[in-house]
Amino acid sequence: MAERDTTGRPHDALSERLFEARIIIISGGIDQKVAERVTAQLLALSAADATAPITLYINSQGGHVEAGDTIHDMIRYVAPPVRIVGTGWVASAGALIYVAVPREQRYCLPNTRFLLHQPAGGAGGTASDIAIEAREIVKMRERLNRIFARETGQSVEKIEDDTHRNFWLGAEEAREYGLVGHIIESQGDLP
Template sequence: MIDLFGNSGDTYGSQGQFTRDPYTGALVPVVVEQTSRGERSFDIFSRLLRERIVFVTGQIEDGMASLVTAQLLFLESENPSKPISMYINSPGGVVTAGLQIYDTMQYIKPRVSTVCMGQAASMGSFLLAAGEPGMRIALPNARIMVHQPSGGARGMASDIEIQAREILRIRSRMNDLYVKFTGRSLEEIEKAMDRDTFLEAEEAKAFGLVDKVFETRPENEESSGEDGSGGAPE
């Protein structure tokens, strides 16, 4: 059961309602909001979307990437100048799906703050590092992992050769982007990406993947949310 309260303006009742996530099958709490226009219900993620909070959770694949990009585009249409917060807990996934989210983050006008909670591995770490400079955050027990793209190939030798060249081209592009995100040299990035490299939050900060490590939300952000890291509703 969830129990959310508001003491001014809109109020939230306490209720034991849930909906089911269409991708994971997990139960998702429903928030019932009492307003001057009547009662409205939202699943908890839709309610947080109203506060410009987007989640990248689980495997990054085409379906999930389309949902994330749709939310980013919607929030831009709602307010092109107000920052967006992206909370990441992902083991990674499909490179092209991750690049879809990345390109949309660059395409839209609002700044996108990224926050790692749990883990950001592979394409998850890529999206974390791709956030607005100065607005990339890790929580203290978050784990970040970087590595080179992986893939397999079957078929005729000529087709395998083509696919191998494509993987190498993707690796080169990813390395160049990590250089841009971190300020590290290409040699340092290639060394880190050669095998799985796991980093704690402070190590990720030192490497340049994030800018800040927060144990609690700074007080000046709780009231305004001006840095886009999930401030309280205005």
Template sequence: MKLHVALLSLLALSADAFSPRPLVPKTVTNKDVSSKSDVWRPPMNMVAGGAEKAYGQEYYEGARIGPPPDLPSLLLHNRIVYIGMPLVPAVTELVIAELLYLNYESTSDPITMYINSSGTTTAGGQAVGFETEAFAIADVMKYVRPPVHTVALGQAFGAAAMLLSQGKRGKRFALPNATILLNQPRSQAQGQASDIAIKAREVANNRRTTCELIASACGKPVSTVMEDCSRVKYLQPEEAVEYGLIDEVIDNKKWAMSSKPPSFMSQL
């Protein structure tokens, strides 16, 4: 009898253990929800005010909400590349990246490059960069398929003047008060005499390469350009046109009085 009662009690406990129990909803607190939680959230278009969020950007009634884009991005969006510093590696990296991106974006729309640079030296003549930086930019200007139009403003000294001349023939411009300077590379060699001699040969090769690029762009003999670059040679915009470095001087006052629109307005 006692055994029978014990079996009945065990069966009752087992039935109670396996019987379904009502689920009690758990209150979810901020501590329980992490940034990567799977807890359902209402879509952003259900939030009051009509704001939406897509790919990390916030929009309100179709307009993007957030800080404005930086100035270089705005210029790049309009296919403008601006060189406003000496040609140090960081500047070269940015300019080449912009040219390659614009080439990927469109192979036919022109690129406008504004140049206000002292080249591979500071305004005082101290060497801060290498001519290979300018050669890299010049090669990419020729490599990309869109035509590159160049505009000088402020100053275009040394290697920057060479880049100015590498624009598409007929689309090389200068503002009225720009100054263009031809000179020869400066050596940064230090150390033993043998190292200085090796560096001097490299500087001489860079000088010849620079003069060859300028001569090809200007239609002049290399010997003439090398002679002009042996000493500093300042060129005003009109003189640069005569020399062949640029094709036209941008003069808004002159064009405002003329019935003929400037040829570059449809190109820049």
């Protein structure tokens, strides 16, 4: 990705053009570095114009839940309206980011696949440390289930049942589930 100046604006021509068009792209794994970049872009775009919409494209296998939380919360925090377009696959922490906007602002392309599942963790150390980590993962799972229930209209119990194992949805299934607002085929389909 391009280097940035002190305003968070990118230096290379492609990144500059995307910035001017108010487009953010998340592709690949979600980690702290991605969260930092997307946060900087959201804040810079908000500072540039607090009313013009931002379009975020996401194609991600997921990653660190905490990094996904950062992006999810920042999307909800900034003043400009954000719409999200899913493409490829939107999985795990990527799905958490995807539901940061109201359903009517959630778009996907026809071949997009979605994956919801419970968080995974690897605990090591003493038995006490492992017990603490296990409790934290359970709390995280419960919190994520509440978020997905709120944003899809499904019950928390249904989300718990569905995400007990990997839960894959195609674009149409995701729309019926309440995850996707609109399936689009071209950029002209965006309002």
